[in-house]
Amino acid sequence: MGGIGDDRRDTLAATAGGVLPMKLRTVGAALVLGAMPVAGVAETYNVTVAAGHPPVFRWVRMISEQFIPTVQAGLEGSGHTMTFSEQYGGAIAGVGEELEAVEAGLAEIGTCQALFDPAKLAVQNVTYYTPFVSDDVRQVATTVDAMHDDNPDMLRAYADNGVVYIGAPIGIDDYLLMTNFPVDSLDDLDGRKIAAPGAAINWLSGTGAVGVAGNLTTYYNEIKTGVYDGVIVFASAALPGKLYEVAPHITKFGLGAQYAGSLCANEAWYDALPDEVKAALEAGADAAMQWYHDDLESFVEIALTKMQEAGATVTEATPEMRAQWADGMDNAARVWADELDAQGRPASAILSAYMDAMRAAGATPLRDWDKE
Numbered sequence: 364m365g366g367i368g369d370d371r372r373d374t375l376a377a378t379a380g381g382v383l384p385m386k387l388r389t390v391g392a393a394l395v396l397g398a399m400p401v402a403g404v405a406e407t408y409n410v411t412v413a414a415g416h417p418p419v420f421r422w423v424r425m426i427s428e429q430f431i432p433t434v435q436a437g438l439e440g441s442g443h444t445m446t447f448s449e450q451y452g453g454a455i456a457g458v459g460e461e462l463e464a465v466e467a468g469l470a471e472i473g474t475c476q477a478l479f480d481p482a483k484l485a486v487q488n489v490t491y492y493t494p495f496v497s498d499d500v501r502q503v504a505t506t507v508d509a510m511h512d513d514n515p516d517m518l519r520a521y522a523d524n525g526v527v528y529i530g531a532p533i534g535i536d537d538y539l540l541m542t543n544f545p546v547d548s549l550d551d552l553d554g555r556k557i558a559a560p561g562a563a564i565n566w567l568s569g570t571g572a573v574g575v576a577g578n579l580t581t582y583y584n585e586i587k588t589g590v591y592d593g594v595i596v597f598a599s600a601a602l603p604g605k606l607y608e609v610a611p612h613i614t615k616f617g618l619g620a621q622y623a624g625s626l627c628a629n630e631a632w633y634d635a636l637p638d639e640v641k642a643a644l645e646a647g648a649d650a651a652m653q654w655y656h657d658d659l660e661s662f663v664e665i666a667l668t669k670m671q672e673a674g675a676t677v678t679e680a681t682p683e684m685r686a687q688w689a690d691g692m693d694n695a696a697r698v699w700a701d702e703l704d705a706q707g708r709p710a711s712a713i714l715s716a717y718m719d720a721m722r723a724a725g726a727t728p729l730r731d732w733d734k735e
Contacts, residue, residue: 405442408640413470414451415458415479416579419603421659422474422533422623423451429654430531430626430647437643445640458578465629466525474533475526475627478561479578484520485703486713490621491562492696493714494538495689495729496721500620501656504534506720507622508652514716516709526627527634530648533625534656535597536663538563538618541610542593543586546678549687556591558582562695563595566618569691579604586610599659602666607675613667616680616688626651689729696732 414423431447438445456464459479464470477487490503497503511517511528521528540546552570558577559567567574575591582594586609593610601607626648671677696714703710718733
């Protein structure tokens with residue numbers, strides 16, 4: 364029995380009815396680890412894990428606190444051991460450079476950040492082209508993870524770049540607007556410089572704001588020094604990043620939860636692993652996904668409360684303001700999908716599959732981006 368990367372890549376050549384659902388993978392991994400005899404010679408694996416963000420962020424902490432311990436526990440009794448060198452905060456790869464570091468063999472495993480590597484992980488950015496769909500972060504993340512199980516087009520981007528998707532999807536809680544000025548209407552954004560990550564800069568179309576590319580590692584200082592007046596960000600990162608100190612006006616527009624990336628492994632390294640080691644990585648990714656979203660969901664309201672206690676003002680945008688923002692946006696999803704379709708990457712099919720899955724799960728998007 365192969366590991367998670369083997370199973371997922373098998374879908375590239377198999378029909379949908381010919382592949383077992385990967386949602387059985389946690390149970391399957393446990394059975395494999397408990398029953399599979401040791402194959403070949405016992406090995407000690409020295410693994411470097413890379414993340415551009417520092418360990419203050421949850422998607423990095425999940426590696427230390429859940430992924431690594433679960434992998435090591437899963438290898439007990441197999442004869443194999445795995446030690447990890449954790450290289451975070453840009454030690455060997457900056458934000459958005461992790462995939463390249465893993466591909467080049469500088470790290471065996473890394474956080475492949477689709478949000479910050481849109482050229483190579485283009486179709487994985489589908490959620491960032493579809494705001495105002497859902498604030499249910501677990502549903503968004505598990506939907507995209509399931510699409511990697513079911514849709515071979517989701518896997519090709521990894522294979523084309525010498526890496527393997529191993530799971531642990533990074534869901535991002537509902538995006539907020541944080542500014543150094545109050546926002547009572549969308550007119551207040553006119554002419555203001557607002558930073559946003561990756562494709563989220565498209566969300567500012569129609570608002571009158573001037574979009575500026577940015578990321579969590581630079582937001583604080585750049586707001587403080589006047590590079591821009593606010594950011595599109597999420598509560599669970601805004602609190603540890605202390606953004607409330609420089610952008611104390613928080614407006615909840617319900618821009619939506621998102622999928623930002625996952626863990627990936629160097630393909631050549633992964634392919635050489637015994638099945639029982641792949642199964643341990645599989646179990647670690649599943650455990651990390653569960654831990655991450657449990658911890659995230661319990662923390663979001665705490666983060667908002669703590670920022671209020673520290674002096675921030677939290678305002679809920681009216682339904683009319685939300686509708687005005689959504690209706691005024693360009694349909695960047697349609698442009699994105701058409702451009703990728705022309706390159707032979709079926710983004711329109713991915714867009715429809717994602718929107719259909721979210722609607723089936725109960726989401727009520729403010730705009731049906733796939734149908735316009």
